[in-house]
Amino acid sequence: MSAVAGTHAQDHHHGPARGISRWLLTTNHKDIGSMYLIFSFTMFLLGGTMAMVIRAELFQPGLQIVQPEFFNQMTTMHGLIMVFGAVMPAFVGLANWMVPLMIGAPDMALPRMNNWSFWLLPCAFLILVSTLFMEGGAPNFGWTFYAPLSTTYGPPSTTFFIFAIHIMGVSSIMGAINVIATVLNMRAPGMTLMKMPMFVWTWLITAFLLIAVMPVLAGVVTMMLMDINFGTSFFNAAGGGDPVLFQHVFWFFGHPEVYIMILPAFGAISHIIPAFSRKKLFGYASMVYAVGAIALLSFLVWAHHMFTVGVPVAGQLFFMYATLLIAVPTGVKVFNWVATMFRGSLTFEAPMLFAIAFVILFTIGGFSGLMLAIAPADFQYHDTYFVVAHFHYVLVPGAIFGIFASAYFWLPKWTGNMYDETLAKTHFWLSFVGMNLAFFPMHFLGLAGMPRRIPDYALQFADFNMVSSVGAFMFGATQLLFLLIVVKCVKGGEKAAAKPWDGAEGLEWTVPSPAPYHTFSTPPEVK
Amino acid sequence: MAEQQANKPTPQRSNTRVIGWCVASVVGMFAFGFAMVPLYDVFCDITGINGKTSGRYESTERTAADMTRTIKVQFLAQNGPDMPWVFRPVERSVEVHPGEATTVNFYAENPTDKDMVGQAVPSLSPSEGTLYFHKTECFCFNQQPLSAGENTHMPLVFIVDQDLPSHITKLTLSYTLYDQGEPQTAVTSTTNTTITDNG
DSSP states (O other): OHHHHHHHTTOTTTSOOOSHHHHHHOOOHHHHHHHHHHHHHHHHHHHHHHHHHHHHHTTSSSOOSSOHHHHHHHHHHHHHIIIIIIIHHHHHHHHHHHHHHHHTOSSOSOHHHHHHHHHHHHHHHHHHHHGGGSTTOSOOSTTTTOTTTTTTSOOTTHHHHHHHHHHHHHHHHHHHHHHHHHHHHOOOTTOOGGGSOHHHHHHHHHHHHHHHHHHHHHHHHHHHHHHHHSOOOSSOGGGTOOHHHHHHHHHHHHHHHHHHTTHHHHHHHHHHHHHHHTSOOTTHHHHHHHHHHHHHHGGGOGGGGOHHHHOOHHHHHHHHHHHHHTHHHHHHHHHHHHHHHTTOOOOOOHHHHHHHHHHHHHHHHHHHHHHHHSHHHHHHHTTBHHHHHHHHHHIIIIIIHHHHHHHHHHHHHHHSBOOOHHHHHHHHHHHHHHHHHHHHHHHHHHHTTOBSSOSOOOGGGHHHHHHHHHHHHHHHHHHHHHHHHHHHHHHOOSBOOSSOSTTOOSGGGGSOSSOOSSOOSSOOOOO | OTTTOSSSOOHHHHHHHHHHHHHHHHHHHHHHHHHHHHHHHHHHHHHOTTOOOOSBOOOSSOOOOOTTOOEEEEEEEEEOTTOOOEEEESSSEEEEOTTOEEEEEEEEEOOSSSOEEEEEEEEEESGGGGGGEEEEEEGGGSOEEEOTTOEEEEEEEEEEOTTSOTTOOEEEEEEEEEEOOSHHHHHHOTHHHHHHHHO
């Protein structure tokens, strides 16, 4: 951070303030974007450490390292921190940095709110992480916090968990409003909606999803709060409520949420693949419509998480077919990416490697999703490691690889220096191998019947679990290499040109590298 | 600001409008989350899909029982968490004809040394039959107070509808009995009305 500050310090009139107040009081979209990204990576390491505890315990059958109570806290906190602390803030950080640069705007539309929405996040996660040290321990009911496990049987710290969710919800909503206002009001003259870069499009749609579902999440945790502390019976059968209602309301939020975590990655990949294929993105308009279709369908499929809970046959059929329908727009996107690469002049720098791995591995995750969507088959897969394999295949090589690809793609623009390509490729290959070793065997474990969220397992699962743990340690350790690469790139390295990738297109490459503290004070003309 | 651009709205005014719409959507979706609670109840009431049987049945017409069909109705009784009462059906199952009113009893006993109030919550399986199972009298319509050591037989009067789909030959009615605390607190309980509504 200090190196970034130092680069601009000589520019006294327009440069950033000095010292800590620069970061506390900044309204600059680049500063706030950097803070989001640093925060996200910190949370990624914290959530990753918890994953390491989980995999260490599962290295062998039996209880070796942690007690089941603590193991449950680890799975819960790992999920919550990765979803709300690592993936979502990373995309908000990318949006802060890149959306104004891509649409030719001087800053976000609501810069003061931007500052506030960032600084709420450390507060929320301080509260959430502090529950680990409270009496009774941290939340231990899984990141989906099903009632009555989280209401009647939850630990005393559940109330802190609820407030943390409220605060991060407010933060996400403000971030989303900011993106919508920026995209709708601050585009450079001549940039019509259908000329917007894909990353801006995907983020606009993501922002609408956030506005639609984060309040529902706030609603469901508020109901929990009232059940726990004020004697209501929303989810309590003894008082006339229904625990199944919780799952409906939660998954009404939860399914759009998984698209919130993947759509911005779709957008970034739609810049990276054309840049390194030296071709225009194939089927721009169909890409935009596909993202819109995925977002709309995401509201109609929530009960596919609940087939085993008891859904009437008509409902199972509806939710099964609606879910399978999502494969159509997703397929459009995958085929368009492949068609973009087809007969292109491909080079394989780190962003492109991550992008290609994204396309292949996300598709594998999508296919296991189709298997899970088939209602009669889901009864076998439900709550097994097959589900764990599925969502890690869409989130790790989907969301996380998408973020890595974006980081390498735009690091030269952010820092003014090229990252170390050899180290970055090493980071890619170790991540790729580690990730597949960690998560592929989980498919087999799940099909063989190993349930998720257990600290101990039957002996026949031992070999695959050991392989999985080795892969997880490898993937986890590799991420420290990413930290090294980024620090090295911030500190120095080969100077980056304004457009370091010869196939890249977009307004962000028209400003110098590193991007000056203030850009596009006069809007560029888009033809 | 107005002199900058005469025709187009200023960025500030556009931002205010966007924020207004977004905040309205956020408030609306928060309300929608809560609206899902009554919507869910109404939806389940109409379709009967979660096995929640409806409240007191008042038949408008008396039709003769359909003696050609026999439906086996089974009864289950279980206790909610930390409920110390003895609770079981007197008859495990009865065979009835659709249209005829049948009375069965459930036995409840409070073995503790303090006065308590219980509340039974019903669930019917298969849920497809829920709409065709009518209760004209049920102990589950009200809370049941039992003083220390007391026992009672609690009646249930039900009619299986003649329109019950022909492939259903067996219905299982399950009651879960929940501890509602001591008599005084139970009377003032706000949840009481909700329970009576749902049956």
